[in-house]
Amino acid sequence: MTDDLGTKADAGDGTEVTNLLKQAHSFSKSLNDTFSRGFPNTILKKQKTGRLNVLPELAINSVFQGGGDAVAYNYSGMESALTFFKKNLENN
16 A cells, blocks of 8 residues: 555655655655564564563563674664664654
8 A cells, every 4th residue: 555655646746745645655664664674573573462572671682693694684773773763753
């Protein structure tokens, strides 16, 4: 559905509504890229019961699990999440 919205926004007529639609689509895509497709999803993922897969108290262990490349990837994902928050808090 978001792809449909993005397509419609890109093909829009430049009105305020179209521009807001582009902003909303861009925000949604960035949010999903950061939190659903990146490392933060590992920590935020929930079981069918609604419980988190990783206990918040032990989340730091997930960041430093694995070899150097895995830790770098995990750290980069966390850094991206924090940057996303900072950027969007500054804009509001």
